[in-house]
Amino acid sequence: MIVLPTGAGKSLVIAELARIAKQKILVLAHVKELVEQNSQKYKSFGLEASIFSAGLKEKSLNHQVTFASVQSLSRNLDQLNEHYSLLIIDECHRVNGDKKSQYGKVINALQAHNPQLKVLGLTATPYRLGMGWIYHHHYHGFVRGNKDSPFKSCIFELPLRYMIKHNYLTPPNEMDTAISHYDFSALTSDAFGRYTNEDMNALLKNSARATQSILQQVMQYSENRQGIMIFAATVMHAQEILSYLPHQQSALITGDTPNSERDKIIKQFKAKQLKYLVNISVLTTGFDAPHVDFIAILRPTESVSLYQQIVGRGLRLAESKTDCLVIDYAGNGFDLFHPEVGDKKGDSDNEPVQVLCPGCGFANIYWGKTDSTGKVIEHFGRRCKGLLEDDEGNKEQCDYRFRFKECDECGAQNDIAARKCHDCGAVMADPDDKLRNALNLKDALVLRCSGLSVTQLKNEMIKVTYFDEDGASCDEVYDIANKGAAYIFNRQFGKRVGQGQAPVKFKTAEQVINAQLDLIAPDFVIARKSKKYGWKVADKLFDYKGSFRKANQLNP
Numbered sequence: 001m002i003v004l005p006t007g008a009g010k011s012l013v014i015a016e017l018a019r020i021a022k023q024k025i026l027v028l029a030h031v032k033e034l035v036e037q038n039s040q041k042y043k044s045f046g047l048e049a050s051i052f053s054a055g056l057k058e059k060s061l062n063h064q065v066t067f068a069s070v071q072s073l074s075r076n077l078d079q080l081n082e083h084y085s086l087l088i089i090d091e092c093h094r095v096n097g098d099k100k101s102q103y104g105k106v107i108n109a110l111q112a113h114n115p116q117l118k119v120l121g122l123t124a125t126p127y128r129l130g131m132g133w134i135y136h137h138h139y140h141g142f143v144r145g146n147k148d149s150p151f152k153s154c155i156f157e158l159p160l161r162y163m164i165k166h167n168y169l170t171p172p173n174e175m176d177t178a179i180s181h182y183d184f185s186a187l188t189s190d191a192f193g194r195y196t197n198e199d200m201n202a203l204l205k206n207s208a209r210a211t212q213s214i215l216q217q218v219m220q221y222s223e224n225r226q227g228i229m230i231f232a233a234t235v236m237h238a239q240e241i242l243s244y245l246p247h248q249q250s251a252l253i254t255g256d257t258p259n260s261e262r263d264k265i266i267k268q269f270k271a272k273q274l275k276y277l278v279n280i281s282v283l284t285t286g287f288d289a290p291h292v293d294f295i296a297i298l299r300p301t302e303s304v305s306l307y308q309q310i311v312g313r314g315l316r317l318a319e320s321k322t323d324c325l326v327i328d329y330a331g332n333g334f335d336l337f338h339p340e341v342g343d344k345k346g347d348s349d350n351e352p353v354q355v356l357c358p359g360c361g362f363a364n365i366y367w368g369k370t371d372s373t374g375k376v377i378e379h380f381g382r383r384c385k386g387l388l389e390d391d392e393g394n395k396e397q398c399d400y401r402f403r404f405k406e407c408d409e410c411g412a413q414n415d416i417a418a419r420k421c422h423d424c425g426a427v428m429a430d431p432d433d434k435l436r437n438a439l440n441l442k443d444a445l446v447l448r449c450s451g452l453s454v455t456q457l458k459n460e461m462i463k464v465t466y467f468d469e470d471g472a473s474c475d476e477v478y479d480i481a482n483k484g485a486a487y488i489f490n491r492q493f494g495k496r497v498g499q500g501q502a503p504v505k506f507k508t509a510e511q512v513i514n515a516q517l518d519l520i521a522p523d524f525v526i527a528r529k530s531k532k533y534g535w536k537v538a539d540k541l542f543d544y545k546g547s548f549r550k551a552n553q554l555n556p
Contacts (some may be wrong), residue, residue: 001092001121001135003157005313007140007169011041014088017120018042018049018065023085027067028106028167030358032056033287034090039067054077055259074102086116093128093305094122097150119150124312125305141396142362142385160308161337169295169315172336173323181296181331182207182233195300200233208240211298213330215244221325222276226318227269227292230278231310231329233299238278250276253283259311269423277453281306290316294325298334307334355379358503359400362386367379379499381416402500403543405431411491416543432546434539435524443529443540445470450551454516460509465535466525474527474535480509496542523550 001033004010015038024504027036032055042049042065042370050060059072061079087110089095095103109453111117127133133144135151163169182203188516204211222228232238235254242252251265251274268274270289277283280299294312301307314324336354351374353368364386368379379402386398404413405428412423421428438444445467455463460481467473479485486506495503496517506512512519521542544550 001126001154002125003126003154004122004124004168005160005163005315006124006309007156007316008124008158010090010124010165011038013122014038014090015042015045017086017088019045019047021065021086024064024083025066025086025088026074026084026106026110027065027088027090028070028103029067029090030070030094032069035069037288038090058376061430070102074105078110079104080256081113083114084110084121088119089119089121092151093121093123093125093134095121095134096128096131097148117149125308126151126154126415127305129303129305137387137395141387142364143387144385164315168317170317170321170324170513172311172315172326174326174328174336176327180404182300186263197234200300201236204237204240211237211240212244214296214298214314215241215252218327219245221327222294225287225294225325226272226275226321228276228288228294228296229283230290230296230315231299232274232278232280233375235280236315237298238280242279245276245278249274250278250443251286253277253279255280255281255282283500287313288316289313290318291321292316292324293318293321295327295329297326297328297332299329304334307332308336311336326375350380353379355381355402355499355501356400357384357386357400358400358501359384360386360388362398376501379501382497386537400500403542404495406491416545430546431524431541431544432548434526434541435546435548438526438539441528443474445535447474447523447525447527448551449521449523450550452519454512454514454515454519456509462509462512466521474525474537476537480506480512492522492540492542493519524548 002013004013016522018025018027019042027038028036032053035051035053036056039049039051047065048063050063050066051058052061052066052073053059054072055069059076060066083373087107098104101109107117107119126135133204134149135154136145136149137143137144137153137429138152138157139155155336160169164171172361191248191472197277218228218230232241238252238254242250251269253262253265254383265274266287267279269277272291295311295314297310311326314326350367350369353370355364355366355368355376356362363385364381364384366379366381369377371377371460372551382401382403384398384400388398389395401413401415403416405416406413406419407421407424407426409426410421410424412421414422414428418428419430435446438446449466450469451467453465453467453523455465457463457477461477461479463471464476464478466476480489490505494506497504497515497520499520504515506515520542522540522542523540525537526539526541528538530536
C-alpha cells in the first residue's frame, strides 16, 4: 500500500500507474464520486477507460483500464473472466481482509485467472477502527499491525506534516473553544467506542442550549470564512443544527438524501452559493471542495481515521485561503500528526514520546509522559516495533517487550493479553481468574499494590515490602548473592526498570537499594497464609490488563 494525505494527489498516482500498465488493470472505489474523479483524472491525459458503476449508469470492462465501484463489480463477478495484472483499491482502509466481503470476492475472482495478481491500496488513513494499522511492514524498517493485517507492506508514505510544511496543503488551525463541549463520555459505548443513536439523541436533547451556543460561535467565526462544513452526530442533531443556521446559506446531507438532491446541494456548495454544509458521515471521503476553510466537529468518534478524513476536507489549497479553522466541540482529542493507532491516548497529558529499544536500538513512538526537561518518565509501549532482517532477507519483528506476561511453564515473555504462550504453546492463566480465585480463599491476601520499598538485611539479603492503597502490606525476601534468586529478581524487576527502557542486571543488594525508586511495582500481589512466615507472596501480577480496578484508579 501507499499512504498519501488528503490532497496529495491519489488520483494522479492512480492515473500514472494505469498509464504505464502493460496489461489490463482494475481501479476500485467505494463511492461513485471517487470512481468518477479517478476516471476523469485519467482521461484528462487523453486516454480512454471503461467505467463499471451502477451509480454512474455505465457498466463496461472493454478498455485496458477500468474504474469500478466495488458494490457494482461484486454483484457481477461472472464478468471478471480474464487476466488482470493489477488491482488498485482507493481508500483501502475500508478493506478488512475478509474473503467473503465485497473486496474479498473481487480479489478472489481476479486471482482465479491470475494467481500472481498484484494488489495495491491507497489511503490517507491506513487504519481501521477495531483493527488498528492495516499493514504489517513499513519500508522504513518497523512493524505495524500484525501478520493477519489485510496489506503486507507500506511501500511509500508521504507525511501530512511534510505536505503542510512545503505548502502543498493548507495548515490546520486547531482551536480549543472557551464554551463547553458536549460530554459524550457519560454514555456507554460498544467494543469499538461507538454510541447508539438513541443514547446520543437523548444526551443532545438535553444539550439544546449548548448546541445553540456552539452554533452562535460557529457563525461568529464564519464571518471571514468561505466554506463551513459541520459534522453532526445524528439526523435529529443535524436538523437541530440546521435550524440555527441562516436558511438561504445552509443545507443538510444525510445518508437518506436522494442522489439528485445531494448532487445539487454539493454543486451549490462548491459554487459558494451555500456557505454552511451540515452532514452525517457522508462527506468524509471522495468529496473535494478546496474552498472549505472551517471544519466544525459536533460528533464523537473513536476512529482516528474518520477524524483525519473529516479534517482533511479542509486542507486543500485554494485562492486567498491561508488556513483551515478546526474546532472539535465533541472533545475527541486526537493528535492530527501523531495518531497512535490501536493504543488509546489515556490521560489528557499523554504525548508521543520516543523510546529506544534496548534490544535492537529502534526508535519507537508511544504515548507517554515527559518531565520539564523533556526526559521520558513513563511510556505505555508493549513491544518494540523494529523490523529485523536476516542474511536471507527474511523480516521479523524485534522480540523485545517493554511490558510482558510470563509463561508459568517455560518463563517466556508474551504479550500482556496473550492467552497461549508463543514459545511452548501452554495455555496461560488469566490474571482475572487468579485474582478471583484468591479473593474466594480465606487464607489469601490480595493487595492492590500502590508502591514498594526495599531494605537491606544482612549481607546480600534484601526485603521488598509491597503496600496496598489502604495501608496493608506484605514482604518478600531475596538473596542477591544466590544466582537463582538474583535471576528471578532481575527477570521481574530488572527488566522493567524505566518501563524497560534501560533494563538493569542487579548483582548486589547495594545496587538494588540505590535504584529502588526506579523499580516498577506489580499491580497486584497475591499472598497466602503461612503458619511459619505469616503472609507469604505467592504471585505478582505486572502490567495488568483486566476488569479489576488497580490501585488509585476510579471504579469503571
